[in-house]
Amino acid sequence: xxxxxxxxxxxxxxxxxxxxxxxxxxxxxxxxxxxxxxxxxxxxxxxxxxxxxxxxxxxxxxxxxxxxxxxxxxxxxxxxxxxxxxxxxxxxxxxxxx
Numbered sequence: 001x002x003x004x005x006x007x008x009x010x011x012x013x014x015x016x017x018x019x020x021x022x023x024x025x026x027x028x029x030x031x032x033x034x035x036x037x038x039x040x041x042x043x044x045x046x047x048x049x050x051x052x053x054x055x056x057x058x059x060x061x062x063x064x065x066x067x068x069x070x071x072x073x074x075x076x077x078x079x080x081x082x083x084x085x086x087x088x089x090x091x092x093x094x095x096x097x098x
Contacts, residue, residue, distance in 0.1 A: 006088050014094040019087040026080030034073045041066035 003020050007013070041063045048059040 002084075002088055006091055010091060012091060012093050015091055016094050019083055023080045023084035023087060026083065027077050030073045030077035030080060034070050034077070037066050037069045037073065041070070 003017065007015050044062050044066065045059045048054050048062050049056065
């Protein structure tokens with residue numbers, strides 16, 4: 001939506017959208033994988049607590065890897081967001097093709 005509205009607000013007909021595509025796919029992939037890692041962490045927690053009968057704090061140690069993966073993916077999402085915001089704020093018309 002932003003890549004539809006911002007060029008029109010700035011009066012730009014054609015612009016280079018490579019950074020926008022990189023930002024979109026970085027954020028989308030990171031968000032999808034974060035959901036997957038949260039799901040895996042939830043299954044691990046349920047298995048450790050309910051099937052094996054261990055306590056909450058023991059289950060947390062088994063989930064530490066997946067929470068680390070989620071944190072890393074959150075950083076990747078934030079980097080994609082920064083790329084998108086800086087690209088939108090510095091949007092310029094595309095150079096003429098020769």
